[in-house]
Amino acid sequence: MSQAMAGAMQPPFPAERGIEVYNKKLGMWIFLASEVMFFAALIGSYVILRFGATGAWAKPGIVLSIQITAFNTFLLICSSVSMVKAYAAIQDGYQDKMKFWLLMTILGGACFVGIQVYEYIHLVEHGFLPSGVREGSHLAELVENGTLPAATMGLYGSTFFTMTGFHGFHVTCGVISMLYLYLFKALPGKYSPQDFGGIEVVGLYWHFVDLVWIILFTIVYLV
Amino acid sequence: MRRLSSVAAVAAGLLVLALRPAPAPRSTFAGSTVTGKVKFVGKAPANPAIDMSEEPKCKAKYTTTPHEEIVSVNKNGTLGNVFVYVKTGLPADAKYPAPATPVVIDQNGCTYHPRTFGIMVGQNLEIKNSDPLLHNIKAMGKKNRPFNISQPNAGMTTIRTFTTAEVILPVECNVHGWMHAFVGVLPHPFFATSGADGSFSITGLPAGTYTLEAWHEKYGVQSATVTVTGSDSKTADFTYTAK
Amino acid sequence: MTTVAATAQAAHAHHDDRSFIQKYIFSTDHKIIGIQFLFLSLFFLMVGGLLAMQIRWQLAYPGKPMPLGNLLPETMAPGGVLLPEYYLQLVTMHGTFMVFFAIMLLLVGVYANFLIPLKIGAHDMAFPRINMASFWSAFASGIVMLMSLFVPEGSSRAGWTMYVPLSARHDYSGAEFGQEMWSISIILFGLSSILGSLNYITTVINNRAAGMTWFRMPLSVWALFITAILGLLAVPVLAGAAIMLLFEQILGTHFFDPAYGGQPILWQHLFWFFGHPEVYILILPAMGMVSELIANGSRKPIFGYHSMVFAIAGIAFLGWIVWGHHMFVSGMNPTLGSTFMVSTLLIAVPSAIKVFNWMGTMWRGNLRFHVPMLHGVAFVAMFTIGGLSGIFMAATPVDMFIHDTYFIVAHLHYVLFGGSLFAIFGGIVFWYPKMFGRMMNETWGKIHFWLTFIFYNGTFFPMHIIGMAGHMRRLYDPTIYDFLKPMQPMNEFISICAFLLYGSQIIFFVNFWWSMFKGKKASQNPWNDNGLEWTTPSPAPHGNWDTLPTVYRGPYEFSAPGASEDYLPQNRKLPTDRDPVLSPAAGH
């Protein structure tokens, strides 16, 4: 899309009156309300399926590696903190500090996605699939000897990959938007203590994604 | 996943075939004939009776209670509806054109005619409905794309073809749970089904050693090996025993 | 479209240096996006109707070759005889097109886009580019859905409610690509709907003109605002469910597969948790629009404006706790059935308030029967039938008998066609001058209205009767059942009315296109209405106003004592009016 066109797409008129929250931030809050419903549908289904299932659920720590994901959770929480740092920095007018913390956030998010991809590859190798356990795999042996419950492994795979996969997708979207902000807004110095809407709005999104992960980590990995 | 693994299996199969030594050019002569009988030993089990009382238009086509012909033992002690085909031994690079005449499967009196049959890859399968009521035709191919179509009126015909060799591809009607047919889809014309006298005959075989396989829906598979010169006639019999 | 918009641009001298593509294709102007949605949704309305005609042919003359049926491919109708699998595709796609791509886009896509900024006095939506993205994802979604009819095995055939396991397993349904495309299309549609909703909500909250307080907002804006909230919160649930369905289809997950502990009823809960708010998404904007049409036609303020607002909010709130009434006989815990019955019956209360308030608005009015008013009154009359027939189904024991029969088909068409679609037709005629700068032909509009009204009732009222006789839905050939054979003359009557009903829409179609080029030039305020959209030229220019209007009163001050005319625009300053005190500008 050409520069001229992008310019033409900006609302060409001064904004109007309303409540004390500017449009983009209000829009993000509203969008997050929608996201809450989306994750509520996925997590709600998980809860219904897990507790409505006849038969036990796989004990935590057998299929999934808690250590590595705990580290990943720590990483994501850190990136939330660094986002706050970036926000505070630009609020006080420190451009360089803002750029640094924003970059840290991007790195944290990217590492999270990377580790998740690594985790997925590892799981698939061990025979854990969205459709359950692959025949003849390591996990199939565990099902065979009773370490893992045969009846619910299909649901376990379905819910695990759907929930964590969509969360990973959200993190990826967040990383891409932050990268956009970093390259096209932060580096050219377009933010100032008067105008840092992008940081604040994407920050909101980032904290939301982080919050969702804490819930997911608890109910999928720990319980 | 399942689709993927079947693709992998087919690919592996093709690779194996490709690595074989190239056979001698095939003669264009009539070729050898393999005939045989499928014998049946033991007491024939009773076939389940079909309760067609809720399908009066089909029931009217029968004078006695119809049975599902799972095991059709002939009077001469042979077994019908056994699908016999050349499993291995044909040259890997040989191409056999599909005949222009279609194979017809007729739905008449709420049963499939024929019940077990072979068809070539690419050959037309003409599905005919002779009953004035709904039949659906569900072909549950694993290597072929499955289809599930329906024919609500008498006289309807539908043409379908299969793209990949598959023995056996089951066909069923879900409106009438007793209706089953079994299709052997092959890339070559060397197959036959044992008939009312239990015999079969495979013609036009080029010289070579072949593994024949016989398939029956209840009693499973048996194999036999024959070597032909390309112009002779050989016999290969199979014997199934009641279980 | 291009010529129309060209006329639109010629009509005023607003400075505009956007290129053609920016102006009319990848436009960020809410009015152009609204008109794009209009064309898209009218197209789907036409297609959906065409599918319905084929359904009606089969039901009236089961197994007989359909006229022009030979044009259809062998896999759909060999020799013109519709096949059961094609019939089920028709049923599924008719529902899907009409609910998602016709009515929902017409109400939420067209009217929310076109009206919200014009009615609240804003230059444009809060996020014009997101608005554009919303249209194009709806467009993509519609194309995917339409294309699914032409892939091998045809489109989805599990009914628009897509009950699992039928929809999840292609060995059960007989369609693979079509089912997957349905899921993909609905996910895209969900994205479009969420983007649209967040835009409408932000715009209404933040971009109102000075003096446009909450309770000076027109009821159509109220309805669209509350609808947007419903859409924002309900559609992501559908998107989540559609994602699960898609994974079930392509990845082999087991959410709904009982063999692995999955629950088929879970889909129904998710679908109807979305689906019932969706029902109100499909009617609330129509109610809002009808309020405008009736107040205008009656030349009287809306009777009980505040209770109208609270009724909309009440319906929207109750809409969240009634989804189970679609599932009384689904095998759900019967105790839940009792709860859902009570909440469902309570919806009758706000609905009744609305009907009586519309009647109150007409009471002692000065009724002007222009085409929009005719449609408005027809809405009230027909919605009453649709609402009342809903009570039968709310009562659980009665629902047990008439569930999944033609009674429910009659009910939902009385609400969606008799309700929403009449409002939509009225709305199109009413706001047509603001969209295209010309009036639609009045005489042909009236002829279209009366023919539609008569054949519509001829089509859908008898469905109550065959429903009472136990005629099930989605039957390819009802004559299989002895108890339905006597109903066949009625089925034939319904079908003939349906064909005439569809034929009558040609009048609207011709009128719509003819008026666009040859219609009477519209003045700025052809209906003598009070809303802010009538204070800008017809068609409204890019940016709507150079200087935004200031609002001094509510939108329904018709026949006010002291006013020179029988209407009093919201922005007209009378000597007694004081300027609104503005807080410091907040939004940016």
Place this chain on the structure above:
Amino acid sequence: MHWWLPPQGSTFAPDIDYMFTAILVITGITFVGVELGLLWFIFAYRERPGRKAFYTHGSTKAEIIWTAIPAVTMVIMGIASNGLWVKIKGRNSVPANAYPIGVHAKQFEWWFTYPGPDGKLGRTSPALVAKTTNPTGLDPDDPAGHDDLVVRNQMHVPVGRPVVAYLTAEDVIHSFYVPEFRVRQDVVPGMEIKSWFEATVPGTYELGCSQLCGLGHYKMRAVVTVHTQEDYDAWMQRTAKEKGEPTS
């Protein structure tokens, strides 16, 4: 042509019809009132030269009236319906002496299992389902099932005795619907749902699937025959003999 509800064939048909009629009267009065009101307004307040609309923003009193009346009516209707609902579908509504019949739905057939002389249905399991030979998946290890009769598309019930249908589905969701009995219950795979009724008039009726279940949905029809107890026993004897099952 048939202009009213189907004939009543079960004990709760009269109750449901009464409920239906009551709602029809209430909604009918509302309907006639609203539509006549509209017509009257359309005529009486049509635009005429010199006429001016009456300027009013509403009347709280009137609005309270037309809020309260529907609210009260709806609450009463809810209470009345709920009693009947609990009687038909409530958790513990199945009478203790109900005669069990297994109803197994599959694309696109109904299979009915009759308990035989012991009055007990055998255990079934989806894993044991075999087309033609064991369509309902009866467990051969359960002695209660040895005398069970499995019949396709024919439901036979005795008159004047509560019958409880144990509904199971093999593949997709179906729905058990006999219009004359006013009974409908979805049949969901993975669940066993109990639904009871008591037929009151001997005769033959039709059972249809009323939940879209695939290509042959419309053809998924069974015949319900309501017998007197003697006829029923005779039918049972006859069928058992045909099927080669032990009889009492």
